[in-house]
Amino acid sequence: MGPGDAVDGRVFHVKLPGHDAMARRADELVVPTRVMLPRRVVDGPARQVGKRLLMALLVLATTVLIVWLDRGGYNDNADGKVDLLDAIYYATVTLSTTGYGDITPYSDGARLINVVLVTPLRVLFLIILVGTTLEVLTERTREDFRLKRWRSNLRDHTVVVGFGTKGRSAILTLCTTGL
Template sequence: MKDEKQPPPTTGRFSIVRSLWYRSRAEAMDDSEAGRSIVMPVAGTAPPLQQVLRRLAMALVVLAATTLIVWADRDGYHDNANGKLDFLDAAYYATVTLSTTGYGDIVPYSDSARLTNILLVTPLRVLFLIILVGTTLEVLTERTRNQVRIHRWRSRTRDHAVVIGYGTKGRHAIETLLSQGIPKGQIVVVDPERKAIDAASSDGHVAVLGDATRSETLRKAELPSAAQVIVATHRDDTAALVTLTARQLNKRASIVVAVREDENVPLLKQSGADTVVTSSSSAGRLLGVSTVSPHMGAVLEDLMTYGTGLNLVERPVTKNEVGQSPRHSSDLVVAIVRGRQVLDYTDPQAATLQFADRLITIKQTVPGP
């Protein structure tokens, strides 16, 4: 019996159909993926090793302070070995006193030494034990606290944005979302690579490690309750299958997909994508425009980069603009969204603005405080 060959890594229409067929057969097999988990943001939290080293430094500071206290009042202590205390004896007494109840070979006999043990050494011993016990408890409860954080996040997350793929496209998409006022807590990253998940977590995002073509991975990202889905995978066939899975889980979310080839746009539309952005053709058009007019290319790049220079903004029509011409608006109107139709500002149908219209305008970036 001949072995079945795997589909070649192409991005045409027929290659996507073949990939979908191979994927459906693979899902029927028992090949569960290991290591898929939800990773909470780690921004502002020190790594475990750094936390342990910090606590160790605190314990050494307490030990050093106790040693100096004993050494300063060394004449009030008696050493059963030779009767006197040197600096090493003071460090030894501080160590055994903080870590145990003492061996009795060195004892305070003067009133000042005993008062110092009551008022200073005993509180330092308690502080030393708190540091040690706190480190142990933190290690033991880390997993439980992480599970509590995940449970709390999943119960509160609604109408968020799910970004599938934390490569160059995914990161720039998140930067634009953040510049438009969407908080980091409302953005969830899904990626199959541990390195990308660690980077997203370090950037302050909730991240899900796993294959986004599988429904259980997208459910971990709470995709059924998401409002926006951005598919920024490396391959078009993967993007098609992710879009199919996402649309099956969520019928109302807005799904935006990035693909490489124009011929795959209709297939992505049929798969459930609301908007399909062709990266190769868009880059090619920008290259052509920049070749003919570098200034025009710079303006287009500025318009596509939200938060700097000029911004493309979609907003509702105000009461004062209803019944007026788009040219009378205080902003530079370039298009009117009426229902599901986008009208050019020169279109005769857009000569009079209606109450339910939305305007796509060009506005100057307002510097922040």
């Protein structure tokens, strides 16, 4: 009885000593092809908003620190001096671009610091807020589009689940038969 002979309608495959060598040789001839999966792993919307909120709070804290350290250059219309609560209030009102005018930088140093440091922080704060809004609204749509495009471009492929003994044999068979 030889390999692939049928007995009583059943096909028997007999493993001959040369088959291992042939399998190893076929294994060397296999040219792996790469399947490009969608590239980006995207955080969920809650995590993205959390990261951006943390960045915005960091910008706010930095602005509070700058105003607090230079509080002598600021004037509070209510009592004339700027305390920590006034620094927090001023930073919040300034970063949100509300600007009531009740606490103002009056010294040249405070105005210079406001121009050089606080205004760029204000812009950064707004970029974070606008960026968060746009990111949350568009990221899911972009990811769905990329996945659909990848799926529509995927043609003539075979998925082999598990690359153990049987999976390896299945891949070798597919490659040697030209599939």
